[in-house]
Amino acid sequence: MSSQTILIIEDDESIRDSVEILLESEGFLVLKAASGEQGLSMLTGNTDLVILDIMLPGMSGYQVCEEIRKISVVPILFLTARSAEEDKVLGFSLGGDDYLVKPFSYVELSSRIHAMLRRHKEYDSSASRISTCSEKWLEHNGIKINTCKNEVFIDGNEVSLTETEYQILLLLISTSDKIFSAQELYEAVWNETYLQDSSNTVMVHIRKLRTKIEKNPQEPRRVLTIWGKGYKIG
The missing domain is CATH 1.10.10.10 (Winged helix-like DNA-binding domain superfamily/Winged helix DNA-binding domain)
Known part of the structure; x- marks a missing residue:
């Protein structure tokens, strides 16, 4: 079972709780935040992935993503109801790694999370080999x-x-x-x-x-x- 930590920043309690149940069933340690400010205060060097809504009270998900990228390269998955192409372009340009639109399939969410964690691990391994390239x-x-x-x-x-x-x-x-x-x-x-x-x-x-x-x-x-x-x- 995985011991990796995933931070969910989502103001909809039902989504936070349902995603938490899914991830905990797969062995992840889950942290939950209802606002961007709270999520940033919970982010640590041990966070392996962030699931981030865009439409949050106070700071938007875009602003949260910008703040995270100032201090961390942790993978960020935008999970949002905003489906316009310009929203996705902005999310990626600010440093998001993937983008999943609500309503979503839990199977697809799980697949995206595992793929992002795998890519991040491979990226870290590649980075450590650059000196020998x-x-x-x-x-x-x-x-x-x-x-x-x-x-x-x-x-x-x-x-x-x-x-x-x-x-x-x-x-x-x-x-x-x-x-x-x-x-x-x-x-x-x-x-x-x-x-x-x-x-x-x-x-x-x-x-x-x-x-x-x-x-x-x-x-x-x-x-x-x-x-x-x-x-x-x-």
């Missing part, structure tokens, strides 16, 4: 990317990418002759089974990536969608 740079169409760590230059200027954006870009450049479907891209980067709304997750991250590396994101010349078949580096 033989540094190599790949260049393509004005993009220069370090294959050992998240360092990216666009037309000579360094840009800041999230770890997921970096992994997407590295995959596309490493296999520049291949067109990736949304499913292929998701399963390669997220390392989990492709689900019904996974395509939207991919599109949100591609959209954010384009804003960072394209001169005109509306007319991309680097990360392209090829006739609806999928994505490739241009």
